[in-house]
Amino acid sequence: MAKEEKERKDQTLNEVFGELEEVIKGLEAEDVSLEESFRLYHNGMDMLKRCSDKVDKIEKQMLVLDEEGETHEF
Numbered sequence: 001m002a003k004e005e006k007e008r009k010d011q012t013l014n015e016v017f018g019e020l021e022e023v024i025k026g027l028e029a030e031d032v033s034l035e036e037s038f039r040l041y042h043n044g045m046d047m048l049k050r051c052s053d054k055v056d057k058i059e060k061q062m063l064v065l066d067e068e069g070e071t072h073e074f
Helices: 002-009 013-028 034-061
Strands: 063-065 071-073
Touching: 013 034
Parallel strands: none
Antiparallel strands: 063 071
């Protein structure tokens, strides 16, 4: 299971967004059971957290150039 977790962390934002689209399609299906809806919902929430973590990490790495031409962390 540790290998799966590492692969998930290595996913790009676009890959996670693609998976989220599949989760949404599953939730919108007419024949989805309540149990499957809960499973899909929780998977989607986990994916959103991973996306948020990736965006936070990228924001911390960004630098802002000030009026004097010096860089500062974002």
